[in-house]
Amino acid sequence: MSDLVPISITVNGRRYELEVEPRLLLVHLLREKLLLTGTHVGCDTSQCGACTVLLDGRSAKSCTVFAVQADGSEVVTIEGLERDGQLHPVQEGFWEEHGLQCGYCTPGMIVSVVDLLNENPNPTEAEIRAGISGNFCRCTGYQHIVKAAQYAAARMRGVSS
Amino acid sequence: MTTMERPVLPKLIGARVKRREDPRLIRGRATYVDDIKLPGMLHLAFKRSDVAHGRIKRIDTSAAEAMPGVVAVFTGKDLMALPGATRPVGARGTYAAKIGAGLPPMPIGTPFPSPDHYAIAPEVVRYVGEPVAVVAAEDRYVARDAVDAIVVEYEELPAVVDPELAMQGQPTVIHEGFPNNLALPYVPMGTGVDPATGQVDNSAIDRAFAEAEVVISQRMVNHRVAPNAMEPRGVVAHWDAGKEFLTIWSATQNPHILKSMVAAVLGLGEHQVRAIAPEVGGGFGCKINIYGEEYVAAALSRILERPVKWIEDRSEAFMATIHGRDLICYLDIAARRDGRILGVKMKLIADIGAYNMLLTAAIPTLTMLMASGTYDIPAIRCELTEVFTNKTPTDAYRGAGRPEATYFLERGMDMLARELGLDPAEVRRRNFIPKEKFPYTTQTGAVYDSGDYEKALDRVLQLAKWDELIAERDRLRAEGRLVGVGLAFYVEVCGLGPSSSLPTGGWEHASVTVERDGRIRATTGASPHGQGNETTFAQMLADLFGVPIEHITIEHGDTGVVRQGIGTFGSRSQAVGGTALMMAGEKVRKKMAKFAAALMDANEEDLVFENGMIYVKGSPSTGKSFAEVARYAYVPVPLPPGLEPGLSEEAFFEPPNNTYPFGAHICMLEIDRETGEPRLLKFFAVDDCGNVINPLIVEGQVHGGLAQGIGQAMFEEVVYGPDGQLLTGSFMDYALPRATDFPWFELDRTVTPTPVNPLGAKGVGEAGTLGSTPAVVNAAVDALSEFGVKHIDMPLRPEKLWRIIHGRGQA
Numbered sequence A: 001m002s003d004l005v006p007i008s009i010t011v012n013g014r015r016y017e018l019e020v021e022p023r024l025l026l027v028h029l030l031r032e033k034l035l036l037t038g039t040h041v042g043c044d045t046s047q048c049g050a051c052t053v054l055l056d057g058r059s060a061k062s063c064t065v066f067a068v069q070a071d072g073s074e075v076v077t078i079e080g081l082e083r084d085g086q087l088h089p090v091q092e093g094f095w096e097e098h099g100l101q102c103g104y105c106t107p108g109m110i111v112s113v114v115d116l117l118n119e120n121p122n123p124t125e126a127e128i129r130a131g132i133s134g135n136f137c138r139c140t141g142y143q144h145i146v147k148a149a150q151y152a153a154a155r156m157r158g159v160s161s
Numbered sequence B: 001m002t003t004m005e006r007p008v009l010p011k012l013i014g015a016r017v018k019r020r021e022d023p024r025l026i027r028g029r030a031t032y033v034d035d036i037k038l039p040g041m042l043h044l045a046f047k048r049s050d051v052a053h054g055r056i057k058r059i060d061t062s063a064a065e066a067m068p069g070v071v072a073v074f075t076g077k078d079l080m081a082l083p084g085a086t087r088p089v090g091a092r093g094t095y096a097a098k099i100g101a102g103l104p105p106m107p108i109g110t111p112f113p114s115p116d117h118y119a120i121a122p123e124v125v126r127y128v129g130e131p132v133a134v135v136a137a138e139d140r141y142v143a144r145d146a147v148d149a150i151v152v153e154y155e156e157l158p159a160v161v162d163p164e165l166a167m168q169g170q171p172t173v174i175h176e177g178f179p180n181n182l183a184l185p186y187v188p189m190g191t192g193v194d195p196a197t198g199q200v201d202n203s204a205i206d207r208a209f210a211e212a213e214v215v216i217s218q219r220m221v222n223h224r225v226a227p228n229a230m231e232p233r234g235v236v237a238h239w240d241a242g243k244e245f246l247t248i249w250s251a252t253q254n255p256h257i258l259k260s261m262v263a264a265v266l267g268l269g270e271h272q273v274r275a276i277a278p279e280v281g282g283g284f285g286c287k288i289n290i291y292g293e294e295y296v297a298a299a300l301s302r303i304l305e306r307p308v309k310w311i312e313d314r315s316e317a318f319m320a321t322i323h324g325r326d327l328i329c330y331l332d333i334a335a336r337r338d339g340r341i342l343g344v345k346m347k348l349i350a351d352i353g354a355y356n357m358l359l360t361a362a363i364p365t366l367t368m369l370m371a372s373g374t375y376d377i378p379a380i381r382c383e384l385t386e387v388f389t390n391k392t393p394t395d396a397y398r399g400a401g402r403p404e405a406t407y408f409l410e411r412g413m414d415m416l417a418r419e420l421g422l423d424p425a426e427v428r429r430r431n432f433i434p435k436e437k438f439p440y441t442t443q444t445g446a447v448y449d450s451g452d453y454e455k456a457l458d459r460v461l462q463l464a465k466w467d468e469l470i471a472e473r474d475r476l477r478a479e480g481r482l483v484g485v486g487l488a489f490y491v492e493v494c495g496l497g498p499s500s501s502l503p504t505g506g507w508e509h510a511s512v513t514v515e516r517d518g519r520i521r522a523t524t525g526a527s528p529h530g531q532g533n534e535t536t537f538a539q540m541l542a543d544l545f546g547v548p549i550e551h552i553t554i555e556h557g558d559t560g561v562v563r564q565g566i567g568t569f570g571s572r573s574q575a576v577g578g579t580a581l582m583m584a585g586e587k588v589r590k591k592m593a594k595f596a597a598a599l600m601d602a603n604e605e606d607l608v609f610e611n612g613m614i615y616v617k618g619s620p621s622t623g624k625s626f627a628e629v630a631r632y633a634y635v636p637v638p639l640p641p642g643l644e645p646g647l648s649e650e651a652f653f654e655p656p657n658n659t660y661p662f663g664a665h666i667c668m669l670e671i672d673r674e675t676g677e678p679r680l681l682k683f684f685a686v687d688d689c690g691n692v693i694n695p696l697i698v699e700g701q702v703h704g705g706l707a708q709g710i711g712q713a714m715f716e717e718v719v720y721g722p723d724g725q726l727l728t729g730s731f732m733d734y735a736l737p738r739a740t741d742f743p744w745f746e747l748d749r750t751v752t753p754t755p756v757n758p759l760g761a762k763g764v765g766e767a768g769t770l771g772s773t774p775a776v777v778n779a780a781v782d783a784l785s786e787f788g789v790k791h792i793d794m795p796l797r798p799e800k801l802w803r804i805i806h807g808r809g810q811a
């Protein structure tokens, strides 16, 4: 095993000082060391988006980032989206609109939609589809995910749906 | 008791109830196999063959074994525990001492002769990705490093890739005892075939073709695809050496079958194994199989006396998880000029890959079974040959045999319509099985339970505004655009069993317990992995008992909790599992009514369960609360005569027949003249799955099925090189559809209940994959009609379409 490297990383608002192998992927740091297993792994070529987290506020595929690269960064995972026990509007949208079936793609998908809506609070259907095109879902055919994003967008803009 | 203020509970069957499984999933709190961590757990990684066909000359595991953190390395021979192959492992003993004779070949679920298939290949590898060794290590990364350190030398053998050459024994024979690579050499089905004797009488089918005014003939390929559940496979095995008890967690669709098969292979009793399907991230058929990795994990946990985990990565999944489809069809349709079909012949060649898996051999027989589609066809002859090649084995993938039948037949119907210059809807209408003819027995022996095909056709034509759609197509064409419209009809066979059709048995099991506090715990042998049965089943029980849905828990996926079961496949959960659940629920309700009657001095037949109360019909104010009656049943003082205490019952449901849902899909597709790139513009689907418990969930199932059916038609394809190398081994080369690939799906339903179960529900899990694939290809052929194209083999790759447009021949 190679030498360990010290890093400091904030995850879901909590700061961690850790020593990690240089080759450790961020997704494995989250899952194996911090036991935040809500972030999933669905591929080994950076295509599926199951591992998507917010890295310093923007969505990133955590299977494509070494933990050491995230040194000094702030990470938000699916576990960190709730506020005061309240679901994030995007989580709520997925529930309301049946935006998930097996749930495996869901954490990454939700984080991608959060990122999309942060950038573009009122996206068109085409913009939503483009915004989640880095995330695969094999179950839903995406339509209810689009609806979930629309629901969340309306909620976040303060429009009652 | 105060009873007046109770809220009125809405009836939930048929309502769009939000899913009860969602909160844990959207909060990142669900537990999939890879989320399980046990103390002392080792990680497994498999060394896999990188040649398609070869004899193992030498495996050198010494470098791997010497790596720090590596606990053990096993080859196929080690696991077979051939005499002399025993050796000390770890600190706790030897393999042979622990498992006697070693791992036998893996069992399959079909009755046909089959070559031996070991979990880890001992001598000959027969597809790229076949395991040749396994490493157990303290850490996941170390296990992978160790795999890379294993050196394997092969004597390469010719790769058998083309099934039609394979059938002639070319370039070689893969399995001893299976000449010409025939896994199943010629199975006939249909008119003139005696299923008992296999005797074949050709007179009726020959007459149909002799009398034909028009004959359509086409070779078509329903190509190989990869299921790609987003969660790859995975297993955790824990052998408790003290109790001699194995617990195995697996991303499986059927833990009960896993339990039986693991017990059999490891030489354990079924009472020594508990199988658990935790949260499972999709299956689509590929997690029905019991795979070598599961047996190996169980065996290694037993040998090493430590928990072990194996998680597949996506590249492995492409090679080592079953593929779907891969069927060639030589189709002939005999018809009259008015479009009426006289006879259909399907000569089918299934490329099943290197081995038989659980149901491999049976899947293409479903294609034969469904060869009549929705049509009243007087003479049908199917012939099936199954062929071994040096590829990953095939097995059930969403639809499993039925999408293939639908594709071939519905392409044929379109070709017939085009040949006769008839409207594609009209040709279908003229051949439909009329609704008075149900139950209808097809020439291939399927007994269709119920159907109203004209109604579904009318509904989809209305939904798509067919005439306007055609007018729009023509308008766009006049602008020079390549636009086509496609229609396809389908009928499915769902609700598998009955037991005569499945080696595991075709029933389903359920239990319902009303607890002392009036809350309800139910178990089902169905093993949902995204289908939402925790919600639909709770809806049913909420209505049955008149209690809030929040008071009900549906447990599943654990053989330690669910006493018996078969599992989730063949769109059977609702029709078979749901019926078993209602049977168990009704037993409990009946018993509870007896307790309530005793408590209230009433007649049990007069009692109503509603709004959390049990009362005499017409006088809700005099009733007892549900919880109070429950309490009485557990502290029965006095015990009513003839009753045992408690409220817990179970039921097995054996379906008398399958169900046959149906529907019609229409789409509009455009092909870019410059690039050949196809784009779906519109999609309409009318599906009839009988009675519906939760329309929201049914829509989700249809959407997902459509995406997979369209995915096959347009994008997805497993490709092998001439040397048997897998060319589509990752998401970089295998085009899984993305959100941007689909238009908005417009859905509608007709409702034709089935008489086969008391719910009237038929099943919907696979339906979307049936109609969509031929609808899309029909639209593409329509779009390219100006080039005189009759047929295009899927998928609709731009290059293929470009060649047609630019007169460069078919690729």
Ligand code: FES
Pocket (backbone or CB within 6 Å): A040, A041, A042, A043, A044, A045, A046, A047, A048, A049, A050, A051, A052, A061, A062, A063, A064
């Ligand atoms: S795991 Fe697939 S993109 Fe990260």
Ligand code: FES
Pocket (backbone or CB within 6 Å): A099, A100, A101, A102, A103, A104, A105, A106, A136, A137, A138, A139, A140, B230, B281, B282, B530
């Ligand atoms: S919900 Fe199963 S992959 Fe998206």
